[in-house]
Amino acid sequence: xxxxxxxxxxxDAAIAALRAQxxxxxxxxxxxxxxxxxxxxxxxxxxxxxxxGLAAPLCTLNISFYRDDFSTIGxxxxxxxxxxxxxxxxxxxxxxxxxxYTGRTVRAALNELFDYGRPxxxxxxxxxxxxxxxxxxxxxxxxxxxxxATNRRIKLTGPDPLRLTMQ
Amino acid sequence: xxxxxxxxxxxxxxxxxxxxxxRALIEQILDTAESFVPDPGAPPRKVPLLRGRTVFNLFFxxxxxxxxxxxxxAKRLSADVINMDVAHSSRAKGEDDLDTLFTLQAxxxxxxxxxxxxxxxxxxxxxxxxxxxxxxxxGDGSHAHPTQALLDVFTIRRxxxxxxxxxxxxxxxxxxxxxAHSTIQALRTLGTRDIRVVGPERFLPPDPAALxxxxxxxxxxxxxxxxxxxGLRIQRERIDGDALEGVSDYHHRFGLTPANLAHARPDALxxxxxxxxxxxxxxxxxxxxxxxxxxxxxxxxxAVRMAVMAIIAGNRQPRG
Numbered sequence: 001x002x003x004x005x006x007x008x009x010x011x012d013a014a015i016a017a018l019r020a021q022x023x024x025x026x027x028x029x030x031x032x033x034x035x036x037x038x039x040x041x042x043x044x045x046x047x048x049x050x051x052x053g054l055a056a057p058l059c060t061l062n063i064s065f066y067r068d069d070f071s072t073i074g075x076x077x078x079x080x081x082x083x084x085x086x087x088x089x090x091x092x093x094x095x096x097x098x099x100x101y102t103g104r105t106v107r108a109a110l111n112e113l114f115d116y117g118r119p120x121x122x123x124x125x126x127x128x129x130x131x132x133x134x135x136x137x138x139x140x141x142x143x144x145x146x147x148x149a150t151n152r153r154i155k156l157t158g159p160d161p162l163r164l165t166m167q
Numbered sequence: 168x169x170x171x172x173x174x175x176x177x178x179x180x181x182x183x184x185x186x187x188x189x190r191a192l193i194e195q196i197l198d199t200a201e202s203f204v205p206d207p208g209a210p211p212r213k214v215p216l217l218r219g220r221t222v223f224n225l226f227f228x229x230x231x232x233x234x235x236x237x238x239x240x241a242k243r244l245s246a247d248v249i250n251m252d253v254a255h256s257s258r259a260k261g262e263d264d265l266d267t268l269f270t271l272q273a274x275x276x277x278x279x280x281x282x283x284x285x286x287x288x289x290x291x292x293x294x295x296x297x298x299x300x301x302x303x304x305x306g307d308g309s310h311a312h313p314t315q316a317l318l319d320v321f322t323i324r325r326x327x328x329x330x331x332x333x334x335x336x337x338x339x340x341x342x343x344x345x346x347a348h349s350t351i352q353a354l355r356t357l358g359t360r361d362i363r364v365v366g367p368e369r370f371l372p373p374d375p376a377a378l379x380x381x382x383x384x385x386x387x388x389x390x391x392x393x394x395x396x397x398g399l400r401i402q403r404e405r406i407d408g409d410a411l412e413g414v415s416d417y418h419h420r421f422g423l424t425p426a427n428l429a430h431a432r433p434d435a436l437x438x439x440x441x442x443x444x445x446x447x448x449x450x451x452x453x454x455x456x457x458x459x460x461x462x463x464x465x466x467x468x469x470a471v472r473m474a475v476m477a478i479i480a481g482n483r484q485p486r487g
Contacts, residue, residue, distance in 0.1 A: 073481075
């Protein structure tokens with residue numbers, strides 16, 4: 001990592017790292033359900049879903065109705081609706097997001113996920129872990145670990161090509 | 168009357184009318200509503216957006232279905248919901264209707280869905296509401312019924328997204344219909360140019376050009392190649408002459424029957440705000456036929472009302 005105004009990172013390498021960490025888990029739970037958080041997490045989940053050739057359909061979550069800052073900043077510009085076409089009751093769910101930071105998105109995603117059913121387990125896979133958690137979450141798989149100042153922003157754009165930049 | 172519904176950032180503050188409601192806001196409501204439509208076959212879900220807020224359905228005029236969909240919408244947003252049938256309570260005791268609003272505001276109500284027999288009542292309530300209280304017009308007199316209009320255009324968009332190249336025919340008592348007025352305004356804002364209204368002379372709007380519609384009494388001509396045919400509920404007492412003969416003649420000339428519908432496109436959507444009068448403005452076979460989206464309209468009404476409440480609540484600071 002360097003300190004240019006716009007750093008870019010190797011997304012493919014990070015996804016490959018995620019995939020390598022998830023492979024043993026997928027091998028033992030082949031009926032695992034991949035759930036990507038809109039928008040960036042859904043792009044990553046879509047890549048992983050294709051590469052693993054999972055049987056369960058890809059699921060996506062739009063957590064904007066579950067955010068904890070609704071009463072102060074209102075409704076976020078709409079991203080896509082949630083689509084959970086797979087049965088998640090009793091299944092291992094692999095929750096995928098692009099950037100893990102405070103943990104508040106994961107909190108919202110878990111709340112929404114449990115409105116759809118009771119998974120046997122939920123694992124967390126993130127493309128980037130930038131630290132500075134405000135809630136007690138730890139990822140199970142991390143593509144890229146960055147220790148960066150709180151005033152910098154990490155952004156994934158895509159879906160084709162996927163680009164990860166820091167400002 | 169239209170400026171009152173926007174806040175100083177141009178966001179939705181109250182919902183009073185579709186007249187003058189900017190296209191971007193209509194599209195924000197429709198896009199948000201899309202997120203609230205349950206996946207096919209999945210049960211409807213409850214989201215926590217309005218947890219801790221109280222929604223009052225304040226109905227000065229009865230409407231079971233509108234009140235029920237507002238109630239379901241508020242409950243699916245996790246609000247506490249109180250239904251007030253004011254026509255039968257405080258008004259009988261002589262309380263001014265604004266006093267009713269002030270009393271319920273004092274109880275902590277933050278969103279009021281108001282149905283009222285008087286034109287302009289919703290705007291009057293909005294003008295007097297507390298700063299942290301929002302008014303949603305659930306139908307006022309023959310003035311406006313914006314959530315019905317929004318669910319109409321939402322339903323149309325899900326089937327025919329190209330509003331600019333849409334021919335819409337509205338059949339019935341357009342002159343006295345708040346639904347027709349609001350839906351016509353919403354369609355025009357979304358770019359629909361070809362809107363026709365059909366009915367007996369006395370049901371037609373006095374100035375069709377001002378409304379931006381073509382008007383006439385000839386069902387065959389005005390339904391020709393229409394993509395959407397919308398029937399309106401007819402009040403039987405408004406049909407002239409001997410009751411039975413009048414109804415049968417109306418049904419023959421203006422009812423949504425297979426014969427009249429044959430003039431529209433074969434895949435034209437059949438719509439109706441409900442409740443329907445079977446055998447008057449619509450045939451039961453048409454109402455439940457393959458072209459009908461009438462029950463979809465009912466379902467979509469919940470998602471659209473959820474969207475309106477969520478957006479308004481998101482634009483308002485909570486009480487306290």
